[in-house]
Amino acid sequence: MTSDDARDDVSSRLARVRDRIAAAETSAGRPVGSVRLLLATKTVPVELVRAALEADGLARAALDARGGEHGPVAPVVLGENRVQELVAKAPLLSGLSPELHLIGPLQSNKVAAACSWATCIESVDNLRLAGRLADRAVAFGRVLDVFIQVNVSGETTKHGVAPQHAVELAVQVAALTGLRLGGLMTVGANTPDQSAIRAGYTLLRELSEEIGRTAAAGTSGATELSMGMSRDLELAIAEGATIVRTGTAVFGSRPA
Numbered sequence: 001m002t003s004d005d006a007r008d009d010v011s012s013r014l015a016r017v018r019d020r021i022a023a024a025e026t027s028a029g030r031p032v033g034s035v036r037l038l039l040a041t042k043t044v045p046v047e048l049v050r051a052a053l054e055a056d057g058l059a060r061a062a063l064d065a066r067g068g069e070h071g072p073v074a075p076v077v078l079g080e081n082r083v084q085e086l087v088a089k090a091p092l093l094s095g096l097s098p099e100l101h102l103i104g105p106l107q108s109n110k111v112a113a114a115c116s117w118a119t120c121i122e123s124v125d126n127l128r129l130a131g132r133l134a135d136r137a138v139a140f141g142r143v144l145d146v147f148i149q150v151n152v153s154g155e156t157t158k159h160g161v162a163p164q165h166a167v168e169l170a171v172q173v174a175a176l177t178g179l180r181l182g183g184l185m186t187v188g189a190n191t192p193d194q195s196a197i198r199a200g201y202t203l204l205r206e207l208s209e210e211i212g213r214t215a216a217a218g219t220s221g222a223t224e225l226s227m228g229m230s231r232d233l234e235l236a237i238a239e240g241a242t243i244v245r246t247g248t249a250v251f252g253s254r255p256a
């Protein structure tokens with residue numbers, strides 16, 4: 001199924017995304033290598049994900065070789081939206097990528113499956129779900145990384161806790177045994193209005209700072225900001241993103 005052309009496309013697009021990230025880091029006055037790249041691999045066949053992981057090794061080596069102020073560039077993180085797809089693909093990919101994040105909504109009946117394969121759940125948006133994840137993690141004898149997903153745009157189609165409840169939820173989640181609160185995640189506003197998108201990313205950064213100021217137990221490590229996608233990663237990096245999530249910019253448009 002996966003043609004050489006498709007592999008070549010993925011590899012050149014990936015190099016281009018790495019360059020976009022480096023340019024955005026530089027113009028934001030941040031060191032190259034400070035933002036991690038998550039590949040959103042929904043609907044992407046495992047073969048093409050493998051091709052992207054190989055291409056990423058080369059793209060990172062090229063960036064590292066530029067030297068100067070550049071820190072080491074971390075390998076890509078993989079992100080799946082649906083637990084079913086995560087469970088199907090993870091066994092084939094977990095040896096190739098140290099991190100597999102769940103970035104889509106999680107139903108309580110899929111918590112066990114998600115815990116078995118995901119290294120981080122970025123989509124925690126209520127305490128009930130967090131409690132179930134914590135119980136499962138404790139039962140597995142592990143600590144699970146979680147992010148709180150915030151609905152910064154307020155669009156009713158989007159998941160995530162409302163911004164005004166985000167700090168309270170973060171403090172509660174951070175206190176749960178079995179979970180490690182890593183930071184916040186959001187999906188930017190679905191609008192061509194750049195300033196509206198950016199305002200959402202500003203808000204996520206401010207919420208993160210507010211969480212830090214609580215100095216509540218378990219919040220000191222909650223410094224990740226997972227925000228920015230293919231079309232707006234520059235805005236997110238300017239606002240302090242530590243992880244940007246790209247799908248189409250690397251894999252091309254998804255089947256409808």
Ligand SMILES: *Cc1c(COP(=O)(O)O)cnc(C)c1O
Pocket residue numbers: 040042081103104187229230231245246247248249
């Ligand atoms: C698909 C997806 C992305 C990537 O979106 P692109 O526009 O393809 O870059 C990022 N985050 C989430 C939660 C997604 O579902």
